[in-house]
Amino acid sequence: xxxxxxxxxxxxxxxxxxxxxxxxxxxxxxxxxxxxxxxxxxxxxxxxxxxxxxxxxxxxxxxxxxxxxxxxxxxxxxxxxxxxxxxxxxxxxxxxxxxxxxxxxxxxxxxxxxxxxxxxxxxxxxxxxxxxxxxxxxxxxxxxxxxxxxxxxxxxxxxxxxxxxxxxxxxxxxxxxxxxxxxxxxxxxxxxxxxxxxxxxxxxxxxxxxxxxxxxxxxxxxxxxxxxxxxxxxxxxxxxxxxxxxxxxxxxxxxxxxxxxxxxxxxxxxxxxxxxxxxxxxxxxxxxxxxxxxxxxxxxxxxxxxxxxxxxxxxxxxxxxxxxxxxxxxxxxxxxxxxxxxxxxxxxxxxxxxxxxxxxxxxxxxxxxxxxxxxxxxxxxxxxxxxxxxxxxxxxxxxxxxxxxxxxxxxxxxxxxxxxxxxxxxxxxxxxxxx
Amino acid sequence: xxxxxxxxxxxxxxxxxxxxxxxxxxxxxxxxxxxxxxxxxxxxxxxxxxxxxxxxxxxxxxxxxxxxxxxxxxxxxxxxxxxxxxxxxxxxxxxxxxxxxxxxxxxxxxxxxxxxxxxxxxxxxxxxxxxxxxxxxxxxxxxxxxxxxxxxxxxxxxxxxxxxxxxxxxxxxxxxxxxxxxxxxxxxxxxxxxxxxxxxxxxxxxxxxxxxxxxxxxxxxxxxxxxxxxxxxxxxxxxxxxxxxxxxxxxxxxxxxxxxxxxxxxxxxxxxxxxxxxxxxx
Ligand SMILES: Nc1ncnc2c1ncn2[C@@H]1O[C@H](COP(=O)(O)OP(=O)(O)O)[C@@H](O)[C@H]1O
Ligand SMILES: [Mg+2]
Numbered sequence: 001x002x003x004x005x006x007x008x009x010x011x012x013x014x015x016x017x018x019x020x021x022x023x024x025x026x027x028x029x030x031x032x033x034x035x036x037x038x039x040x041x042x043x044x045x046x047x048x049x050x051x052x053x054x055x056x057x058x059x060x061x062x063x064x065x066x067x068x069x070x071x072x073x074x075x076x077x078x079x080x081x082x083x084x085x086x087x088x089x090x091x092x093x094x095x096x097x098x099x100x101x102x103x104x105x106x107x108x109x110x111x112x113x114x115x116x117x118x119x120x121x122x123x124x125x126x127x128x129x130x131x132x133x134x135x136x137x138x139x140x141x142x143x144x145x146x147x148x149x150x151x152x153x154x155x156x157x158x159x160x161x162x163x164x165x166x167x168x169x170x171x172x173x174x175x176x177x178x179x180x181x182x183x184x185x186x187x188x189x190x191x192x193x194x195x196x197x198x199x200x201x202x203x204x205x206x207x208x209x210x211x212x213x214x215x216x217x218x219x220x221x222x223x224x225x226x227x228x229x230x231x232x233x234x235x236x237x238x239x240x241x242x243x244x245x246x247x248x249x250x251x252x253x254x255x256x257x258x259x260x261x262x263x264x265x266x267x268x269x270x271x272x273x274x275x276x277x278x279x280x281x282x283x284x285x286x287x288x289x290x291x292x293x294x295x296x297x298x299x300x301x302x303x304x305x306x307x308x309x310x311x312x313x314x315x316x317x318x319x320x321x322x323x324x325x326x327x328x329x330x331x332x333x334x335x336x337x338x339x340x341x342x343x344x345x346x347x348x349x350x351x352x353x354x355x356x357x358x359x360x361x362x363x364x365x366x367x368x369x370x371x372x373x374x375x376x377x378x379x380x381x382x383x384x385x386x387x388x389x390x391x392x393x394x395x396x397x398x399x400x401x402x403x404x405x406x407x408x409x410x411x412x413x414x415x416x417x418x419x420x421x422x423x424x425x426x427x428x429x430x431x432x433x434x435x
Numbered sequence: 436x437x438x439x440x441x442x443x444x445x446x447x448x449x450x451x452x453x454x455x456x457x458x459x460x461x462x463x464x465x466x467x468x469x470x471x472x473x474x475x476x477x478x479x480x481x482x483x484x485x486x487x488x489x490x491x492x493x494x495x496x497x498x499x500x501x502x503x504x505x506x507x508x509x510x511x512x513x514x515x516x517x518x519x520x521x522x523x524x525x526x527x528x529x530x531x532x533x534x535x536x537x538x539x540x541x542x543x544x545x546x547x548x549x550x551x552x553x554x555x556x557x558x559x560x561x562x563x564x565x566x567x568x569x570x571x572x573x574x575x576x577x578x579x580x581x582x583x584x585x586x587x588x589x590x591x592x593x594x595x596x597x598x599x600x601x602x603x604x605x606x607x608x609x610x611x612x613x614x615x616x617x618x619x620x621x622x623x624x625x626x627x628x629x630x631x632x633x634x635x636x637x638x639x640x641x642x643x644x645x646x647x648x649x650x651x652x653x654x655x656x657x658x659x660x661x662x663x664x665x666x667x668x669x670x671x672x673x674x675x676x677x678x679x680x681x682x683x684x685x686x687x688x689x690x691x692x693x694x695x696x697x698x699x700x701x702x703x704x705x706x707x708x709x710x711x712x713x714x715x716x717x
Pocket of ligand 2: 511512
């Protein structure tokens with residue numbers, strides 16, 4: 001039985017919330033009709049799910065393995081005092097997680113049943129993700145677990161909220177579909193760190209949807225750490241709706257996993273918005289990372305900054321598709337986009353495509369794309385000064401990534417990312433000193 | 436009776452009935468023979484199937500300054516690159532030794548650890564890596580190769596201050612990306628700053644004078660002269676006699692068509708300045 005058939009057989013119309021039930025039904029029908037995307041779809045031209053879909057996935061994991069606090073430690077950002085929210089195989093782990101009075105967390109399953117959330121599920125839930133792709137519809141139809149996080153008006157959450165989704169698959173492959181809804185109220189501020197991680201070598205397929213609503217004058221930061229095992233794949237849709245005078249930033253650090261597709265969308269619904277999208281990808285082997293970004297400038301006097309850096313070795317594949325839409329009313333927009341790639345081998349590939357659709361006339365849009373190899377003369381120069389080739393290469397690569405890393409607002413996280421970069425580049429260098 | 440001891444010094448041996456003693460005559464004190472730093476024999480090298488060096492010989496002893504001059508395209512930069520170990524050039528014949536040790540099989544960084552330094556004719560821009568961090572990394576890489584710990588931060592700072600003062604380099608310059616947007620003169624001065632930091636045994640300066648105004652030339656030459664000692668050697672590659680007024684060579688060589696075709700004292704440089712190369716190179 002194909003995965004799609006299996007899903008059809010497993011689909012249940014069982015939600016007690018009428019709005020959610022409706023979404024489920026519609027989404028399932030849409031998915032059933034379209035099926036999984038194939039490379040015939042323009043949006044999936046360079047990213048084939050074929051190999052990922054071949055696995056025999058269990059749709060609802062039979063039982064959750066016991067996971068100790070110690071075993072999750074390596075996947076948390078050490079040195080960061082954070083509020084932890086830990087899921088294992090889609091199930092929330094209360095004993096491993098933190099509580100806080102700085103924000104409210106509800107498990108999605110509970111939130112749906114809570115009548116005081118009725119408006120949220122009528123208005124916001126699935127309003128951004130609906131119909132975006134057959135995979136986000138699939139998530140809506142089957143949404144397993146996840147969180148509804150609300151940060152109240154004018155509340156500045158003092159510590160980052162660190163959400164860790166673990167897969168503990170011991171015998172059979174796992175399909176996990178977390179679903180999150182984050183509401184940052186007017187004037188509030190919150191930072192998030194998010195990671196999907198397999199604890200075993202069993203195949204996992206994470207199909208994740210996160211919708212974020214950023215209220216007036218609020219600040220939202222999300223750091224995605226993607227360094228999963230080689231049998232783990234991730235298709236993520238993160239959609240951010242911004243009201244007037246908001247700053248929303250999403251950083252994506254992709255260092256591992258079999259296939260990673262990031263669908264990152266920003267909707268600027270009010271004036272004076274700033275959207276920041278930074279990405280660093282370092283791959284080897286036959287890994288693939290596909291960053292599909294969308295910035296929808298729907299209001300005047302907004303900015304967007306997009307800086308993606310990629311280093312590809314082995315037979316790795318990178319895809320970057322940066323879509324920027326500027327509506328006719330969105331005058332005086334400043335949209336910046338840059339995608340730089342370095343290919344370390346002849347067999348690595350990068351497909352980079354800026355996609356600008358501009359309907360306003362008073363706008364500043366710049367986009368650039370560079371694809372290069374390591375500068376051999378720079379390597380010789382550095383080697384001549386006594387720096388061994390590996391370190392020289394790492395130093396060059398590190399400098400190459402710097403633009404996309406330097407804006408990280410959490411110092412310990414910046415250190416962690418630097419260490420991960422050094423690790424990926426195969427050196428043990430203290431980049432701390434190398435500003 | 437005059438004799439020579441194991442160290443090559445002469446002494447008078449006097450015998451008394453019961454003891455033997457040595458009396459050295461200080462006025463006859465001989466300087467111990469300078470040891471050879473760089474020795475190149477019959478060096479042939481090619482790049483992309485073009486033979487560039489065609490049997491080059493040179494011997495540079497500790498404490499000496501050698502100048503290599505010659506027409507454009509003679510192979511001067513190739514010589515420098517080959518000694519530094521640039522993989523673009525293939526050595527097909529001959530040997531290169533530093534203090535008797537064969538360099539030909541060593542990687543560029545290993546040669547640097549042994550004390551080879553090349554001031555590049557065209558220093559490479561390295562965006563995102565500051566001058567300070569680059570030189571720190573270089574120094575500590577060398578120390579690591581020698582089994583030493585990183586240089587303590589305070590010592591490093593002191594050294595950077597001292598050497599940047601010697602080359603009249605300003606502080607803010609040190610935090611800029613290496614060579615990025617530097618003027619020609621700034622690049623060359625930065626090369627000598629790095630040389631001062633690394634204290635090499637053998638420094639090859641490839642056209643370090645080109646692009647320098649007279650003041651900068653004086654600063655750079657002064658920097659080189661301060662570093663000169665009986666324990667290291669300098670090879671300057673230049674087009675112009677001018678530099679040699681400041682860095683005075685013990686020997687001048689003419690490199691043409693991949694070989695040293697003439698050698699002489701410092702007066703040869705003046706002669707070349709006056710007559711050009713045609714009288715040597717037909
Ligand atoms: N990478 C290279 N590829 C091809 N030819 C080269 C390369 N480097 C140098 N050459 C050639 O070698 C010869 C010597 O060059 P070079 O050593 O730079 O001379 P000089 O420094 O004396 O002016 C020139 O004819 C030059 O064109
Ligand atoms: Mg030259």
